[in-house]
Amino acid sequence: MANTKGYVIVREEECKGCELCVEACPVDVLIMSPRLNKMGYHPSSYTGEGCTGCGICFYACPEPGALTVFKRWDLMEENERKEAILAIENGQRVKVS
């Protein structure tokens, strides 16, 4: 998709399933997952296409560390993407970048 500049990673275990990010996304690329996390919430999930990197979901989310938005994922090298995903999986806070 031509507009897919951004990318969102949801740390499912930090998500409380409030849906605020889903409602806030202007291009409707976030959904609620049918999965349950350990706390019993349905976490939000990125559909994988169409994120513009606007960051609105990040600012709508009340849970620190649940969402990370990459504004120019399309310009990142594959190894940079892998490092970022690993860092987030390991619990490091990654700012909107």
Ligand code: SF4
């Ligand atoms: S960064 Fe913007 S376009 Fe991307 S998922 Fe969040 S609200 Fe939607």
Ligand code: SF4
């Ligand atoms: S706004 Fe945050 S806590 Fe609420 S569903 Fe989205 S990621 Fe989860």
